[in-house]
Amino acid sequence: MNRRRLLLGAGGAGVLAALGGGAAYALAGRDRPVALVYRGPASCSGCSEAVAALLARMPAGYRVQYCGPAEHLPLSAETLAGAVIYAQPGGGEVRQAWRRLRNAAEDVRAFVNRGGSYLGFCLGAYLAASGQGYGLLDRVAVEGYIYTAGATVRDTDDAVVGVRWRDRPRHMFFQDGAAFRLQAGAPATVLATYDTGAPAAIVATYGAGRVGLTGPHPEADRSWYSDAGLTNPDGIRFDLGQDLIESTMRA
Template identity: 30%
Template sequence: MGRLRGKESTHKTLDRRGFLWAAAIGAAVAMGAGGGAPDLALRADVRVNQTSGLLAGGTEWETPYYIITSDVPGPTLLVTGGVHGDEPAGFRAADEIRHWPLKRGRLIVVPAINVPGLKAGTRALPGEPESTNNANRNFPKTGEPNQASTRIVQAVWKFIQEQAPDWVVDLHEGSDFYIANPKSVGSSIVFFDTPEMNALAQKIQKDVNATITDPKRQIAIRTVGPINGGLVRATIERTGAKGFCFETTYNQQPLSLRTRQHRIMVHRLMRELDMAAGDAEVMTPRPRGSQVQVAVYDGGGTGGKGADNLTAILDADPRAAVHRVGPPDIAAGALAQFDVVIFPGGSGKAEAGALDKEGIEAVRTFVRNGGGYIGICAGAFLSSTNYDWSLGIINNKTIPGKLHERGGGTVSIELTDEGRRILGDTPGLLDVFYRNGPMLLPAGVAGLPTFTPLAFFRSEISQYEEQKGTMINLPAIIAAPYGKGRVLAISPHPEAVPALHFIIRRGVQWAAGR
């Protein structure tokens, strides 16, 4: 995650990535209000002041905070995430919630408390001894002196006391579903049991569970209270705030879904506090700013590490901001706030099935209206014309049936002149990972422009006799406009090869029309 890179680059990264964008352009900015989900247009009557800064600045633990203040007085809500680095949904959700328009009060967000842990994907604070490496045991404990341990938790705790929130929500994840396996805290709402908090928790639970059809995966209520030494408990005990821990489940559920569940729970709380001016679908800043806003699809039909690789590549790219989306986000109209959507590897047919007809039409409409589409392997089957389930947004067909299954391995590709102009001026043969990607053949469909090859295969893989000799010199990457938007279809997997990540970074900028 680029915003979370090493210390010497972080400060500049923050500026370049637009973290401090609102502060840089002045005090008052108008932020967008969601209203009806697909219409995320600017609403001038919601005025807020946004400032931001760094906690533990200049250290390896440095992390940004954001303070969004409405013109209208109201409660102060603190939302935190990333306390445990292996629980990315809390970080992603908090980092989206900071873009929410505010009706009243103050919204304070610290999305990434354990930056080195989030980078490494570890629960612990990296490098700390075991006795102090769990950030959520390092806040002052019940009945003990008002002392926090470790550099980052001390900085966070000082900040919380200064801000004196009325409400606090810390976003976490667990390994399993509490409702089915009480050994895990995953998928639960944790709080100290009072009539007010219980009533509130039930409303939050009702909203989020309305989006969860499997009863064994529903969010449970846990009145045991937040953990001793944790952020929420210390804040409740020492500042008089009221608060929750929200927990999702990271096993067997895509990151987009867990992030969405966190957004829904925080949004319901903000509605009860009369603070929410938009809806829970808002993930990106309004106005959109200089970064290309990219949605990486990670829902049904995806497989392997495609979505994770793409997210890591774009997290490290200061010109892009990456978010995860799944079928429920797309059905709710979330794509309208993005510049580009990427469909990674897996099964194109299964991705189409998960999207359903409504989602397929939403993706088509998004591109037609000026959005960018990048399909990789399965995503390039999905954009093709020749299936009854496919999008038909670029004028290619594929080889259907078992002959599309060539197996996997390394093949070489070569960028065309146009490919070198659009994706990067890299001559010669490039080794790339390939696995059952589509052969991108001209389809000649009326009404669709002819595609431009950006790269050709220069070697091949085959597992059936009939396939031999038919792959070399076929297009590996193709591009074309669709309506006001742009489509990039990539048969192999440049996201799986570090030396070829430039193809993803440049492809995103091109698809966004930059």
């Protein structure tokens, strides 16, 4: 996962401008549910902002705030206690990211176990696993799609992949994203599959909480495609990301 050149596109920038920008931004109304988005050295440029913009579009009216080592809010048990969602965006190599995040692992697990929701996009999906990750999955393994049998993408370059989302063909931005292997009895539902049939997006349970994960990037705005010289045949749409969030919150 070596893409670092993403910039917040015009669509996301418009959302952030409407919300006021800054280290933390909010929809009007302090009583709205809080969605935390990690922003820091374990995420890539533009990735946190794209996830935040996706959450800000949701009808639920989330009050979206950044957390991280250089933000007003740290990633801590106290910060998580005031939220309903913690989102881990795309970023760098798993091992390096985990070194920066592992001290928060117990707090994130406790947050989800008590009923919070975790959203993982690309790197964030890898980090939901055990080992070098938060350990939020039961009988679900996470692996790189590009290494699976029959994968149509075999390198870590930016690409567009075909998926079947709720059994409908769609296309998504992709860069070394995760695939999932569900064992029998896994407490998880598959939302989307790659063209090989390998799960590309899932919603699982952990304790009293929910875990929504995607290998491809449903949050990608127009700039992600234009900067990479790519085109999405479906156009720039955010309904798949919205479905992931809504499905996670009602799981």
